[in-house]
Amino acid sequence: MSTFVLLTVTGVGLGALYFLIASGLSLIYGLMGVLNFAHGAFLTVGAYAMWFTESKLGGVAVLPRFLLGSLAGLVVGAVFAALVEYVLIRPLYRRHIEQVLVTVGLALATTALVVSIWGNDARPVPAPAWLGETTTVLGAHIPNDRWLLIATALVVLFGLNAFLRRTRYGLVIRAGVENRAMVTALGIDVRRAFTLVFAIGGVAAALAGVLSNVYFSTVDPSRGTSLLIFAFIVVVIGGLGSLRGTAAAALVVGLVQQYANYYASSGLGDLSVVLLLGLVLLVRPRGLSASFA
């Protein structure tokens, strides 16, 4: 029982991480039709910015150091993502394949740049001691960082939802997802929303980077790419452009991965997620492809 509880909470925590990455991907695709391969690079950049800031603040106490590092990660992630949109994506307006290709090139180049500066090895990231301790729930000793993951993802989910439903910018974004030409025809500069959506995606990805630093207690250059692939799977299962679908799919993928890894055999979790994707496609190919139209 206690193992099951631990697996469930960890699975939900992992799902929270996937959701943070996938939500940005899904929004960007929904609004702009860009499949953003550089999303993993946003994560990497955010994660390294946090680690770098923390390593520069050697004398500061752990908690402020951690918070400042996280803040730096988020800011750098947002600025980087907005810059990418402004400099690289915008000139290729309406040329989707080229936009995808540019993000592919950017993903490769950014990872290589990070490797060239800080090397391939994982580096330890200090975090407050509380995050390394465990809380006992129903007899299971659950590491506290899981709660942080889940809480952050919930805040992002509700925050994004509120932003999309209640604010004027959210309205423009939702309208843009549905019919971009019409929004432009009404005299609204939808391109500003593009930059905004990229920045939001960048913050969410950087947040995932910061939290993955906590979860793995290290930072390394290849994590962005490997998490991005699972985020892609989540996005396909959940349906692009839908926040709730993404959240549900992230939850399912995280849980399936944890359960299969424990109850079947270690390593089967990743494979079973891919299998799940195959199954979803077999059962509902029309339903899924319809949401891509």
Added chain:
Amino acid sequence: MRNVAIPVVLFVALAFVPKVALDLPVLFDGAINSPGTLQLLALCLVFGGLAMSYDLLFGYTGLLSFGHALYFAIGVYLVAIAITEWHVGFYSAIALTAVIGLVVALVLGAVSLRVGGIAFAMVTLAFAQAGAILVQKNPHGWTGGEEGLGVDYTKLPAGLVGIFNTKNLYWIALVYVACVFAIVRWAVNSSPGHVWQAIRENELRVEVLGLRPYSFKLISFVLASFLATAGGVVYVLLLGGATPEVTSANFTLTLLVMVVIGGTGTRWGALLGGVLYTWANQRLGDASSSHVVSSLPSVLRTPLQQPMFVLGVLFILVVFFVPGGLARIGRVRGPRSMQRLQEAVQR
């Protein structure tokens, strides 16, 4: 057959390369017929062929796959595993690889082609990732995990072993790339080939004409994957072992980089892209330790020591400023094939 003379002359000329003792100091480290240079040239040829097989999917059929690495890796790993771990004979190992490669391509192609456009790209990526995970997990110690797996050279034919026989491997790579060139040329000019290009242009219209795009796309997928598997076999013979890099998602992305730099939907472009990319990747790595680079300030030096950074930036520049790829410079104004592809994916 028109224009058949140029490729024939080129491939025949390339066959004499191991006899040339010329030294090209900047382009290659040693003389052209030295084993090191021959191996690099053979590697370039293998990737040229692989890039052409990818272009069959991406450039001719309009299918943006991110899982092409999987089929290459099947060739690389199955031959190595069959020979070293299962103690199968050399030729049976190749036959076995061919059969399994075909079956896997058929099954996974049948599933992933149920969706189109960007979803197809993601699904192929996921399947390829499953392959990468399988190799990492090292079931029964077969794949060697992160360290990779060397081929047991005592089981190979004597002509393929040893540094003095690099020229034989070079010729095998040349035969491979010539075969891929001929097959791709024949396939895109056949009647299914015309349908592929029609699908790339306008899939709905193909459907309205009473053809099933699905089966034609599957043929293209299986053919391209099979050619990639064959390339994997040549690759593992050339390098004498399998490493997990060939299974990674980045590997497919580099194929995409090759094809786009060279020019999509043109056999020569893909071939050129594959050859140039491989050569540049190798030489940039060597150049980074040269005097010119190491005398630069560290701000410039550090990124230049990563070939992937240079190539990634170059790739972005090509997408921005040379939209048709190198093969189209001075030929067509404007990125026509790109626009067609874009329409194919948008649907």
